[in-house]
Every structure is written in C-alpha cells, then in structure tokens.
Amino acid sequence: MFDFTKEEYEKIAEKLMLNDEMREILKMKIKGCSITEISLKLNISERTVNRRIKILKRKIIRIL
Numbered sequence: 720m721f722d723f724t725k726e727e728y729e730k731i732a733e734k735l736m737l738n739d740e741m742r743e744i745l746k747m748k749i750k751g752c753s754i755t756e757i758s759l760k761l762n763i764s765e766r767t768v769n770r771r772i773k774i775l776k777r778k779i780i781r782i783l
Contacts, residue, residue, distance in 0.1 A: 721745070721748045721749045722749075723749050728745065728746060728749055731745070731779060731782070732745060732746075734782055735775075735778050735779070735782065737775075740761065740763075740771070741771060741774075741775065743757075743760075743761060744757055744761070744768060744771050744772065744775065745775055747760065748772060748775075754768050754769060754772075
C-alpha cells in the first residue's frame with residue numbers, strides 16, 4: 720500500500736492536504752518504518768499511529 724517514490728509521495732501529500740504529523744507518518748511508512756519506530760519518533764502512542772495509518776489508507780484509496 721505504501722510503495723511510493725519520493726515524487727509520488729509529494730503529490731499524494733499535497734493532494735490530500737495533510738498536516739505535518741500525517742505527512743511524517745506517511746513518509747516514515749513509505750521508508751518502511753515500523754509502528755513502534757514512528758510512535759517513538761513522533762512521541763505519540765502506537766494506537767494513534769495505527770489510527771492515522773488507517774485514515775491515510777482511506778484517503779489514498781479515494782484519490783487512486
């Protein structure tokens with residue numbers, strides 16, 4: 720689901736009008752970071768990361 724090039728990432732992030740946190744989660748997920756890694760870097764719970772990823776997936780599916 721998150722197999723995008725840097726250019727595709729930029730287009731998606733811009734088209735979805737993501738806030739900074741959502742952009743960072745998307746970027747880290749594309750790089751292959753785990754939920755735990757994202758959680759620790761952004762200082763948010765793993766549950767929050769999972770919820771944000773579900774939201775991102777729904778938004779991406781709508782534009783593809």
